[in-house]
Amino acid sequence: MPKWKVVTEFSFNSAHYIKDYNGPCGRMHGHNYQVRIEASSTELHSSQYCPHPVMVADFRTLRWAKQDVTKGGLDHGILNEVMPPEYETTAEMIAKYIYDETKKRVPPNVQLKVHVSETPNSWVEYED
Ligand SMILES: Nc1nc2c(c(=O)[nH]1)N=C([C@H](O)[C@H](O)COP(=O)(O)OP(=O)(O)OP(=O)(O)O)CN2
Numbered sequence: 627m628p629k630w631k632v633v634t635e636f637s638f639n640s641a642h643y644i645k646d647y648n649g650p651c652g653r654m655h656g657h658n659y660q661v662r663i664e665a666s667s668t669e670l671h672s673s674q675y676c677p678h679p680v681m682v683a684d685f686r687t688l689r690w691a692k693q694d695v696t697k698g699g700l701d702h703g704i705l706n707e708v709m710p711p712e713y714e715t716t717a718e719m720i721a722k723y724i725y726d727e728t729k730k731r732v733p734p735n736v737q738l739k740v741h742v743s744e745t746p747n748s749w750v751e752y753e754d
């Protein structure tokens with residue numbers, strides 16, 4: 627069966643602290659978060675911007691999180707205030723949040739994998 631995988635990478639800058647963390651990560655600080663989203667499907671779809679079924683998922687849709695926080699993204703925000711309280715601001719839960727929010731924006735048969743990196747040395751991958 628044919629299968630497509632589209633990949634997009636972007637970054638956003640935001641502040642966060644990890645609640646009750648015993649160390650510097652418990653204090654407000656910032657990261658240039660690097661995000662990579664992989665989206666796979668055996669079918670192509672239309673999108674919010676394109677009426678023809680020619681995409682796994684629109685790159686513009688997948689890249690929602692790079693928008694400014696005042697426009698619905700995560701850039702230049704305080705993640706502890708932007709994300710719902712059930713998500714802590716570890717890279718693990720930021721990846722899950724981006725996954726969950728992206729999943730709402732793409733067709734149901736699109737499989738996602740989300741990578742989030744806070745620093746060049748450490749990253750997280752999340753898929754369901
Ligand atoms: N599994 C996780 N561990 C840690 C996370 C995380 O999201 N998942 N986050 C942090 C802090 O946010 C912290 O900002 C990152 O800490 P660290 O890796 O120590 O980053 P540094 O750039 O300061 O690393 P150095 O080795 O000191 O240069 C902590 N842990």
Ligand SMILES: [Zn+2]
Nearest residue numbers: 651655657744
């Ligand atoms: Zn941090």
